[in-house]
Amino acid sequence: MKLPPLNALRVFLVAAEHHSFTKAGETLHLTQGAVSRHIQTLEAHYGLPLFVRQARGLTLTPEGVALFPAVRDAFSRIEAASEAISRRSRELRVKASPSIASRWVLPRFTQFRNRYPDLMVSLVTVTGFDPNFKSREYDISFQACETQEPGLIYHRLRGARFVPVASPDLFKDKPRPTMAQFMEYPLLHPSHEDQFWSQWFALSGMNPGNSIEAYAFDTLDLAITAASRGMGITLAEESMIADDLANGTLVQLSDVALVTSWAYYLIYPQELATLPSVIAFRDWALAEFSDTPPAPAGSAQ
Amino acid sequence: MKLPPLNALRVFLVAAEHHSFTKAGETLHLTQGAVSRHIQTLEAHYGLPLFVRQARGLTLTPEGVALFPAVRDAFSRIEAASEAISRRSRELRVKASPSIASRWVLPRFTQFRNRYPDLMVSLVTVTGFDPNFKSREYDISFQACETQEPGLIYHRLRGARFVPVASPDLFKDKPRPTMAQFMEYPLLHPSHEDQFWSQWFALSGMNPGNSIEAYAFDTLDLAITAASRGMGITLAEESMIADDLANGTLVQLSDVALVTSWAYYLIYPQELATLPSVIAFRDWALAEFSDTPPAPAGSAQ
DNA sequence: GTTTACCATGCATAAAATTCATGGAGCAAT
DNA sequence: ATTGCTCCATGAATTTTATGCATGGTAAAC
Numbered sequence: 001m002k003l004p005p006l007n008a009l010r011v012f013l014v015a016a017e018h019h020s021f022t023k024a025g026e027t028l029h030l031t032q033g034a035v036s037r038h039i040q041t042l043e044a045h046y047g048l049p050l051f052v053r054q055a056r057g058l059t060l061t062p063e064g065v066a067l068f069p070a071v072r073d074a075f076s077r078i079e080a081a082s083e084a085i086s087r088r089s090r091e092l093r094v095k096a097s098p099s100i101a102s103r104w105v106l107p108r109f110t111q112f113r114n115r116y117p118d119l120m121v122s123l124v125t126v127t128g129f130d131p132n133f134k135s136r137e138y139d140i141s142f143q144a145c146e147t148q149e150p151g152l153i154y155h156r157l158r159g160a161r162f163v164p165v166a167s168p169d170l171f172k173d174k175p176r177p178t179m180a181q182f183m184e185y186p187l188l189h190p191s192h193e194d195q196f197w198s199q200w201f202a203l204s205g206m207n208p209g210n211s212i213e214a215y216a217f218d219t220l221d222l223a224i225t226a227a228s229r230g231m232g233i234t235l236a237e238e239s240m241i242a243d244d245l246a247n248g249t250l251v252q253l254s255d256v257a258l259v260t261s262w263a264y265y266l267i268y269p270q271e272l273a274t275l276p277s278v279i280a281f282r283d284w285a286l287a288e289f290s291d292t293p294p295a296p297a298g299s300a301q
Numbered sequence: 302m303k304l305p306p307l308n309a310l311r312v313f314l315v316a317a318e319h320h321s322f323t324k325a326g327e328t329l330h331l332t333q334g335a336v337s338r339h340i341q342t343l344e345a346h347y348g349l350p351l352f353v354r355q356a357r358g359l360t361l362t363p364e365g366v367a368l369f370p371a372v373r374d375a376f377s378r379i380e381a382a383s384e385a386i387s388r389r390s391r392e393l394r395v396k397a398s399p400s401i402a403s404r405w406v407l408p409r410f411t412q413f414r415n416r417y418p419d420l421m422v423s424l425v426t427v428t429g430f431d432p433n434f435k436s437r438e439y440d441i442s443f444q445a446c447e448t449q450e451p452g453l454i455y456h457r458l459r460g461a462r463f464v465p466v467a468s469p470d471l472f473k474d475k476p477r478p479t480m481a482q483f484m485e486y487p488l489l490h491p492s493h494e495d496q497f498w499s500q501w502f503a504l505s506g507m508n509p510g511n512s513i514e515a516y517a518f519d520t521l522d523l524a525i526t527a528a529s530r531g532m533g534i535t536l537a538e539e540s541m542i543a544d545d546l547a548n549g550t551l552v553q554l555s556d557v558a559l560v561t562s563w564a565y566y567l568i569y570p571q572e573l574a575t576l577p578s579v580i581a582f583r584d585w586a587l588a589e590f591s592d593t594p595p596a597p598a599g600s601a602q
Numbered sequence: 603g604t605t606t607a608c609c610a611t612g613c614a615t616a617a618a619a620t621t622c623a624t625g626g627a628g629c630a631a632t
Numbered sequence: 633a634t635t636g637c638t639c640c641a642t643g644a645a646t647t648t649t650a651t652g653c654a655t656g657g658t659a660a661a662c
Contacts, residue, residue: 002380003311003376003379003380003383004379004383006307006308006310006311006379007307007308007650009307009379010304010307020608020609021608021609021610022607022608022609030650030651030652031651031652031653032608032609032610033609033610033611033651033652033653033654034650034651034652035609036609036610036611037610037611037650037651038650040610046383046386046387046390047387047390047577048386048387048389048390048575048576048577049575049577051609052575053608053609053610053658054608054659054660055607055608055609055658055659055660055661056607056608056659056660056661057608058608058609061575062572062573062575063386063389063390063575063576066382066385066386067382067383067386069382070378070379070381070382070383071379071382073375073378074374074375074376074378074379075304075375077371077374077375077378078304078305078307078310078371078372078375079303079304080371081367081368081370081371081372082304082305082347082368082371084367085347085349085364085367085368086347086348088349088364089347089348089349089364090348271363272363274349274350274353274362274363274364275349275364276348276349276350308619321639321640322639322640322641323638323639323640331619331620331621332620332621332622333639333640333641334620334621334622334623334640334641334642335619335620335621336640337640337641337642338619338620338641338642339619341641354627354639354640354641355628355629355639356627356628356629356638356639356640357628357629357630357638357639358639359639359640
């Protein structure tokens with residue numbers, strides 16, 4: 001395979017389009033002389049002239065005419081493929097459940113955007129989880145899970161730990177309740193299925209009796225929001241309430257933490273592992289969200 | 302249009318085919334380091350890795366996989382077009398009538414071949430003449446003609462001049478005949494249509510009487526061949542008998558030359574005028590065959 | 603005849619490609 | 633583990649190539 005000089009070919013293309021070396025030079029940000037030399041190189045390669053130089057305007061020889069569409073098509077093919085793969089590297093769609101999105105990701109998202117201003121990051125907030133990323137609706141996902149699918153890379157962020165919290169307004173002038181006094185307040189359930197309160201009380205060595213289900217919420221986030229509005233005491237995942245505890249919207253009522261069997265993971269398909277945008281987000285997320293020191297780059301936990 | 306570095310793309314293609322920078326280097330006659338740098342250039346351009354470097358073998362990233370076929374197709378397109386136009390410049394098909402072919406062109410053809418050993422010159426010997434080169438069976442033609450078609454370039458080689466010749470064997474020990482004695486021998490006619498002998502006798506101020514048509518031949522060449530075998534006296538075009546006169550196969554019987562109204566031309570389509578092979582052949586033919594000093598290159602007569 | 607609009611080209615310089623030599627990482631076999 | 637092997641990466645020097653600049657030449661238009 002003996003290809004012609006490719007850069008000269010590029011110049012040829014532009015010169016043929018403009019019917020002028022001078023204008024081609026302007027388009028390519030080159031001098032007219034440089035264009036002339038490129039064409040000479042190409043003509044020397046083929047051993048035949050590609051242009052007919054006339055005082056009034058430049059014409060292609062029949063050979064130049066034959067070459068032109070091939071070069072144009074070839075380059076536009078390359079251009080299209082390049083555009084396709086470049087776009088993929090500039091975009092990143094992050095998926096998170098509503099709770100994680102609003103309580104973990106969003107508060108820190110601008111920090112990431114600022115660090116990678118050229119990256120178009122979007123947050124996809126859906127409740128369901130497509131375990132094989134088949135839908136291609138997102139590139140990387142925050143996900144609480146227990147099992148691992150092949151073909152995906154999992155980075156453990158942190159275990160889920162639930163502690164009881166409530167708005168300080170709930171107690172007005174009264175002292176904060178002890179565990180035994182929790183039943184005097186509405187207990188907010190962050191899930192319809194899991195029996196977090198039962199488990200937590202069992203952990204604390206108590207029997208909560210019948211008052212356990214006051215309000216049940218669809219998401220962890222909603223339960224926390226309800227609690228912060230003074231509706232009652234909820235079990236909140238520790239990592240989601242850092243801000244609320246810091247600014248006093250919520251107070252933690254016990255150090256007893258319910259540690260569930262599952263953990264939060266950052267997950268993405270193996271074939272995206274080489275994308276710089278994925279790598280950048282992964283490294284940032286691990287440093288920001290993990291409860292363990294960041295793992296060496298590239299290693300899955 | 303912002304194309305990636307094209308030479309790096311070429312290296313990428315070979316490296317992707319070999320799954321090895323080292324082997325790609327060998328193929329391209331480059332060192333492994335040079336290949337590595339080209340790939341780096343390309344990866345920097347796209348801002349993403351194209352290869353996964355593993356200790357055991359090299360793999361393409363998904364982006365590399367996406368890029369590969371586009372680059373391969375693009376380059377093979379260029380290659381095909383290049384091959385097509387290069388071949389045209391390396392081949393030349395010369396057309397001549399049988400007479401001109403055997404008496405003018407063939408004796409000098411090896412000289413031309415030797416001067417341009419890379420050129421694949423072929424001689425097409427056909428009697429008819431496709432005046433517009435529409436059949437594309439030949440690129441350049443030796444042709445006797447009077448009118449000129451548009452779109453063709455004509456180079457006048459020489460006028461046609463007919464002189465009487467015969468084999469010396471025809472006369473044995475007898476002296477060579479004077480014009481008046483020509484009628485005592487068979488007169489060979491080089492054409493079925495033109496009345497060359499009548500015209501020639503008229504030019505000589507003689508009346509040939511009735512003996513004028515002894516043998517008529519299809520071509521000038523055949524009449525000359527017949528004469529050289531002692532069959533009689535023929536009128537031969539001067540330029541076709543130089544060799545025969547030189548080696549004694551034929552003797553010229555008179556200086557009276559019949560100059561016809563037409564001349565021999567070298568003809569080719571205008572669109573082939575830029576082909577180096579056509580130019581080379583034209584210049585050589587003009588210098589070899591013309592009865593006038595060669596015209597400045599590029600000018601049609 | 604003069605102007606104008608192009609392309610060609612010699613020479614100097616800037617930029618890029620390439621080599622060479624070395625380093626380092628992963629895998630396999632001892 | 634240790635050794636050896638095979639690749640790829642990389643710093644520095646060098647060669648090659650591309651480019652700019654200024655100038656020259658040519659054919660058409662005014």
